[in-house]
Amino acid sequence: xxxxxxxxxxxxxxxxxxxxxxxxxxxxxxxxxxxxxxxxxxxxxxxxxxxxxxxxxxxxxxxxxxxxxxxxxxxxxxxxxxxxxxxxxxxxxxxxxxxxxxxxxxxxxxxxxxxxxxxxxxxxxxxxxxxxxxxxxxxxxxxxxxxxxxxxxxxxxxxxxxxxxxxxxxxxxxxxxxxxxxxxxxxxxxxxxxxxxxxxxxxxxxxxxxxxxxxxxxxxxxxxxxxxxxxxxxxxxxxxxxxxxxxxxxxxxxxxxxxxxxxxxxxxxxxxxxxxxxxxxxxxxxxxxxxxxxxxxxxxxxxxxxxxxxxxxxxx
Amino acid sequence: xxxxxxxxxxxxxxxxxxxxxxxxxxxxxxxxxxxxxxxxxxxxxxxxxxxxxxxxxxxxxxxxxxxxxxxxxxxxxxxxxxxxxxxxxxxxxxxxxxxxxxxxxxxxxxxxxxxxxxxxxxxxxxxxxxxxxxxxxxxxxxxxxxxxxxxxxxxxxxxxxxxxxxxxxxxxxxxxxxxxxxxxxxxxxxxxxxxxxxxxxxxxxxxxxxxxxxxxxxxxxxxxxxxxxxxxxxxxxxxxxxxxxxxxxxxxxxxxxxxxxxxxxxxxxxxxxxxxxxxxxxxxxxxxxxxxxxxxxxxxxxxxxxxxxxxxxxxxxxxxxxxxxxxxxxxxxxxxxxxxxxxxxxxxxxxxxxxxxxxxxxxxxxxxxxxxxxxxxxxxxxxxxxxxxxxxxxxxxxxxxxxxxxxxxxxxxxxxxxxxxxxxxxxxxxxxxxxxxxxxxxxxxxxxxxxxxxxxxxxxxxxxxxxxxxxxxxxxxxxxxxxxxxxxxxxxxxxxxxxxxxxxxxxxxxxxxxxxxxxxxxxxxxxxxxxxxxxxxxxxxxxxxxxxxxxxxxxxxxxxxxxxxxxxxxxxxxxxxxxxxxxxxxxxxxxxxxxxxxxxxxxxxxxxxxxxxxxxxxxxxxxxxxxxxxxxxxxxxxxxxxxxxxxxxxxxxxxxx
Numbered sequence: 001x002x003x004x005x006x007x008x009x010x011x012x013x014x015x016x017x018x019x020x021x022x023x024x025x026x027x028x029x030x031x032x033x034x035x036x037x038x039x040x041x042x043x044x045x046x047x048x049x050x051x052x053x054x055x056x057x058x059x060x061x062x063x064x065x066x067x068x069x070x071x072x073x074x075x076x077x078x079x080x081x082x083x084x085x086x087x088x089x090x091x092x093x094x095x096x097x098x099x100x101x102x103x104x105x106x107x108x109x110x111x112x113x114x115x116x117x118x119x120x121x122x123x124x125x126x127x128x129x130x131x132x133x134x135x136x137x138x139x140x141x142x143x144x145x146x147x148x149x150x151x152x153x154x155x156x157x158x159x160x161x162x163x164x165x166x167x168x169x170x171x172x173x174x175x176x177x178x179x180x181x182x183x184x185x186x187x188x189x190x191x192x193x194x195x196x197x198x199x200x201x202x203x204x205x206x207x208x209x210x211x212x213x214x215x216x217x218x219x220x221x222x223x224x225x226x227x228x229x230x231x232x233x234x235x236x237x238x239x240x241x242x243x244x245x246x247x248x249x250x251x252x253x254x255x256x257x258x259x260x261x262x263x264x265x266x267x268x269x270x271x272x273x274x275x276x277x278x279x280x281x282x283x284x285x286x287x288x289x290x291x292x293x294x295x296x297x298x299x300x301x302x303x304x305x306x307x308x309x310x311x312x313x314x315x316x
Numbered sequence: 317x318x319x320x321x322x323x324x325x326x327x328x329x330x331x332x333x334x335x336x337x338x339x340x341x342x343x344x345x346x347x348x349x350x351x352x353x354x355x356x357x358x359x360x361x362x363x364x365x366x367x368x369x370x371x372x373x374x375x376x377x378x379x380x381x382x383x384x385x386x387x388x389x390x391x392x393x394x395x396x397x398x399x400x401x402x403x404x405x406x407x408x409x410x411x412x413x414x415x416x417x418x419x420x421x422x423x424x425x426x427x428x429x430x431x432x433x434x435x436x437x438x439x440x441x442x443x444x445x446x447x448x449x450x451x452x453x454x455x456x457x458x459x460x461x462x463x464x465x466x467x468x469x470x471x472x473x474x475x476x477x478x479x480x481x482x483x484x485x486x487x488x489x490x491x492x493x494x495x496x497x498x499x500x501x502x503x504x505x506x507x508x509x510x511x512x513x514x515x516x517x518x519x520x521x522x523x524x525x526x527x528x529x530x531x532x533x534x535x536x537x538x539x540x541x542x543x544x545x546x547x548x549x550x551x552x553x554x555x556x557x558x559x560x561x562x563x564x565x566x567x568x569x570x571x572x573x574x575x576x577x578x579x580x581x582x583x584x585x586x587x588x589x590x591x592x593x594x595x596x597x598x599x600x601x602x603x604x605x606x607x608x609x610x611x612x613x614x615x616x617x618x619x620x621x622x623x624x625x626x627x628x629x630x631x632x633x634x635x636x637x638x639x640x641x642x643x644x645x646x647x648x649x650x651x652x653x654x655x656x657x658x659x660x661x662x663x664x665x666x667x668x669x670x671x672x673x674x675x676x677x678x679x680x681x682x683x684x685x686x687x688x689x690x691x692x693x694x695x696x697x698x699x700x701x702x703x704x705x706x707x708x709x710x711x712x713x714x715x716x717x718x719x720x721x722x723x724x725x726x727x728x729x730x731x732x733x734x735x736x737x738x739x740x741x742x743x744x745x746x747x748x749x750x751x752x753x754x755x756x757x758x759x760x761x762x763x764x765x766x767x768x769x770x771x772x773x774x775x776x777x778x779x780x781x782x783x784x785x786x787x788x789x790x791x792x793x794x795x796x797x798x799x800x801x802x803x804x805x806x807x808x809x810x811x812x813x814x815x816x817x818x819x820x821x822x823x824x825x826x827x828x829x830x831x832x833x834x835x836x837x838x839x840x841x842x843x844x845x846x847x848x849x850x851x852x853x854x855x856x857x858x859x860x861x862x863x864x865x866x867x868x869x870x871x872x873x874x875x876x877x878x879x880x881x882x883x884x885x886x887x888x889x890x891x892x893x894x895x896x897x898x899x900x901x902x903x904x905x906x907x908x909x910x911x912x913x914x915x916x917x918x919x920x921x922x923x924x925x926x927x928x929x930x931x932x933x934x935x936x937x938x939x940x941x942x943x944x945x946x947x948x949x950x951x952x953x954x955x956x957x958x959x960x961x962x963x964x965x966x967x968x969x970x971x972x973x
Contacts, residue, residue, distance in 0.1 A: 022750075022751070049855075050788055050855040050856065050857070051788045051857070057784075057787070060784055061784045061785055061787055061788050064782055064784040064785040065779065065785045065788070068778065068779050068782060068785060069779075072775045072778065072779070075775065076771060076772075076775055079742060079746070079771055080768075080771070082746050082749075083746070083749065083764070083767065083768070086746075086749040086750070086752065086754065087749075087754060087764070090749065090750075090751055090752045090753065090754055091753075091754045091755075091756065092686070092753040092754055092755050096753060098686070098753060098942075099686040099687065099753065099941045099942030100685060100686045100687035100751060100752045100753045100941065100942050101687065101751055101942055102687070102688055102940070102941070102942040102943040102944075102946075103687060103688065103690060103747070103750065103751070104688050104690070104691075104692070105690055105691040105692070105693075105694070105747070106690075106691075106747070109743075109747065110691055110694055110743065113739070113740075113743045114736065114740070117735065117736050117739045118736055121732045121733055121735055121736055124732050124778065124781075124782065125725070125728055125729040125732050125733075127782075128725070128728045128732075128781075128782040128783055128784065129725040129728065131782075131783075131784050132724065132725065132728075132783050132784060135784060137721070138783060138784035138787055139784075139787050140715055140716045140724075140783055140784070140786070140787040141716045141717060141718040141721075142718065142721040143718035143719065143720070143721045144718070146721065147721060147722050193718075197557060197561070198555070198557040198558040198561060199555050199556075199557060199558065199651060201716065201791055203791065203859065205788075205857040208787060208788060209787070210716045210787045210788070210790060210791070211716055211718065212714075212716050212717040212718060214645075214651055214652070214717065214718060215557055215645045215651060216645035216646070216651075217645075217652075217718055219717070219718035220718075232857060232866070234857070234859050234862075235859070236790070236791035236792065236859040236860070237555070237791060238483070238486075238549075238550055238551045238553070238555070238558070238860070238861045239558060240483070240549045240550075240558055240561075240562075241479045241480050241483055241549055242479055243483070243861060243862060244474070244479065244482070244861070244862035244863035244864045245479070245863075245864050247864075284646060
């Protein structure tokens with residue numbers, strides 16, 4: 001990838017009739033800077049680029065950002081080198097009131113510039129599409145019927161956004177609903193993201209997953225956690241007053257620890273699961289007050305009989 | 317295509333001879349800003365009453381004594397009262413009732429003094445100054461909201477404002493900047509300079525042009541009044557279930573944004589027709605100044621994109637007031653519909669904000685490089701390419717939304733394609749700098765700053781166009797840094813270049829160049845110091861529009877906040893320079909201080925009423941610097957008959973010369 005960008009000749013190098021060869025000078029200034037920048041980006045900076053390598057989609061995004069940085073750096077350095085050179089060499093000296101040469105254009109320069117930018121752009125489009133496909137959607141929300149999905153039977157996790165909290169249902173474990181997000185290591189996960197009220201966005205930063213939570217829509221995103229550890233979940237779509245406080249933490253654990261956690265949580269929340277609406281891809285938000293009432297009757301739940309303690313003031 | 321204004325001249329008001337002064341009315345009866353305010357107050361009261369009368373059975377909002385209907389109707393009738401008070405309807409009503417219409421343009425340009433700036437003036441030069449001062453006021457107001465946001469972000473937990481105040485500030489800052497700044501260049505420079513640059517005595521539709529300005533203070537005040545109603549919690553995007561759920565502050569948002577949409581449609585319409593129909597003889601398309609090309613491209617975007625916005629705002633208003641269900645999922649609507657409508661407008665909108673900047677810098681660099689613009693046709697093609705492509709990229713804002721997932725490669729491609737015409741703007745600049753004789757004046761410094769900033773903004777945009785990379789960057793401070801680099805770093809820097817370059821033309825007054833240089837360097841340094849770290853903040857996982865963030869990001873956020881306050885200080889330097897130079901010092905600048913070949917610099921500063929004594933005949937392009945034997949840009953005093961002969965009998969406005 002870096003070779004393609006490095007090999008690109010400087011597009012604006014019209015043949016100088018006399019005097020110093022400015023095009024060659026700019027090229028010689030640019031080449032070492034571009035090579036050094038690309039090596040630094042690829043070797044030194046690349047492994048630390050966000051969002052890290054905690055999951056398959058995160059690693060894929062890190063690779064994409066790295067490739068694009070390697071392509072972008074020579075372009076940026078070329079433009080900046082050119083302008084820097086021009087401002088120093090071609091500034092008007094004191095006492096000089098002459099105009100510059102009447103150069104209206106150079107079709108060779110214009111044609112090569114358009115060719116080079118088109119090649120870069122088309123390469124990026126193909127590269128992005130391939131990356132999107134081989135990474136099974138790259139952790140982005142793919143709508144209710146994803147066209148790129150992993151094989152096998154991924155773990156289903158439903159993410160339900162509401163003002164201003166995410167909750168998670170595990171349909172393969174009896175459909176219990178919890179405020180904790182726990183995932184097993186080395187297993188494909190399918191997040192089914194939906195919302196009960198307004199648009200939220202489920203962003204598991206270290207996992208490289210981002211999917212909008214739309215009311216009435218089942219938005220699916222895939223990832224495969226590769227390492228155990230904690231990750232941050234934030235809402236990344238403005239959803240009202242307490243959007244800024246809508247975050248929590250999830251964790252990736254080993255497969256056996258996950259099985260243990262799921263089994264015990266399933267038992268622990270059995271009474272709640274019974275009165276929840278049955279698992280579905282989307283929910284009609286008008287049932288939520290009824291759930292709260294039912295839970296209050298059953299003596300479950302937090303303050304004021306609400307399952308989700310209203311620590312946040314209700315939006316007027 | 318015959319635009320015949322001759323009959324207007326023979327009709328004197330009340331059968332007077334043309335040129336005779338109108339019978340004087342006492343000042344308080346003449347339409348001006350005070351009658352407009354009176355009309356707005358009356359309109360609001362009537363509308364509020366009407367809304368309560370019609371909608372008394374509609375849902376009453378909690379914590380209020382009324383539904384949304386009285387507020388929306390109040391705002392709408394207040395706007396009608398405002399423009400009626402300005403006298404917008406007077407001439408059309410006279411025309412409809414067959415009474416003579418006064419030749420308002422001549423009256424207005426003859427009327428001296430400050431009073432004409434507070435009237436519905438049909439002189440495009442007055443409208444340009446009105447826009448200039450208005451836009452600076454709107455920009456500074458919205459900038460103060462940004463200062464408040466950064467003050468809150470000094471701490472990772474919320475500490476200064478409540479969460480409700482914070483989202484109000486975010487919404488006001490974003491909406492005010494995005495909706496009002498869409499006229500930042502088209503308003504002042506487009507209206508003032510385009511007719512002069514194309515050799516016309518007037519614009520095509522002076523009444524529409526003046527109306528487009530007078531809608532902006534109405535939109536500004538309505539948006540501002542949202543704070544009294546509790547603000548709106550959904551930023552400038554107004555995504556649907558949230559904007560339907562929000563309290564009455566959202567009505568202000570929808571009415572103000574829709575109104576501004578109408579204003580930019582009108583402004584763009586006038587510029588398009590002016591450029592097409594009012595060019596002087598010899599002003600071929602291949603001689604059109606680059607700034608006029610950019611104004612034409614921007615106006616096309618305004619006219620084609622803004623109607624979608626007006627439609628979207630209308631749907632929000634009816635969803636909120638009369639219980640339609642365009643965006644309610646349970647009732648057959650779709651929240652995706654709003655996202656599509658909004659971004660179908662919203663993406664061309666960001667090019668409405670970017671293209672004028674390209675135009676200004678492309679206009680300025682040949683003057684201070686003392687060279688012809690490199691690749692004139694390439695530059696025009698770049699602007700046209702951006703204009704066309706900008707309608708085919710909107711779904712890249714919805715990459716993670718689950719909408720049309722299989723279309724993402726297509727939108728990835730179109731988004732990346734738009735970097736080709738944008739790159740042409742850089743090719744043109746770099747070619748123009750080749751072996752130039754660069755003069756480091758204040759406008760040139762701002763133009764260089766624009767190229768530097770937009771480079772970072774544009775390259776970061778390529779990162780956002782890649783779907784996998786965008787999954788991390790979408791909705792984070794990375795996006796926020798990206799569009800501040802393109803809009804503030806691009807448009808605002810170019811606007812400042814335009815102010816320093818053209819204010820001597822528009823007001824005949826020179827801005828202080830020393831303060832101008834201090835302004836540039838402080839603004840350039842603190843702009844980059846504010847927004848460059850925000851790319852890192854976004855990549856480190858901080859979403860936009862939050863008041864709580866990870867505590868390990870506090871140092872960098874504090875750095876950004878302090879830089880932002882310094883950036884505000886640099887804008888204050890500009891305001892001080894502007895006020896000092898135009899009000900107190902008033903250093904005259906009459907000639908052609910930049911030795912520019914532009915047609916606008918060949919007439920007096922400020923240009924006389926009617927711009928040109930006679931319609932000029934354009935002889936060559938505006939960028940023929942250093943060309944031996946290049947003819948002057950125009951013959952300002954062509955022999956009689958030349959102009960008429962150029963049209964070979966086709967009666968046009970230009971033929972009146």
